[in-house]
Amino acid sequence: MVGPGARADADLIQDALIALTLERSTIAYMPEHKDRFDDAMARARSETVCNLPSGSESAKVRQGGIGLNRKELTDDIAARIDATWTEIVAPSIGFAHFMALEPTMKAPWTRQSRDQDCRSSGPPRLEIAMRLCSIL
DSSP: OOOHHHHHHHHHHHHHHHHHHHHHTSTTHHHHTGGGGBOHHHHHHHHHHSOOOTTOOOBSOSSOSSSTHHHHSOHHHHHHHHHHIIIIIHHHHSOSSHHHHHHHHHSOOOHHHHHHHHHSSSOOHHHHHHHHHHHO
């Protein structure tokens, strides 16, 4: 049997862990410790495999806030992405743009959706995902 002292200690530990979690999940904490929230290993691999410039930012939290990436994606870059989609991606997967693909890929994967994928005239989601991977 656990005595009241042990329960009190467990409550203190739990309270301390909750406080620590709340502190370390703030926008203020994350940029100060961005090495704990980055994709450095994936970025290093993509630099090698995809011939990307080395040393780019890999942190997931850069400034804090939602939607700041819209300022970084210029109209010219967005147009180039759309052109690449139209030329390469759309013919392979049958979706004219990402917004047309998104509902299909976000739908829950159930037995019913799997059966529907098999009966549909378009490619099933797994095949779409495989085609996307082969393009990239």
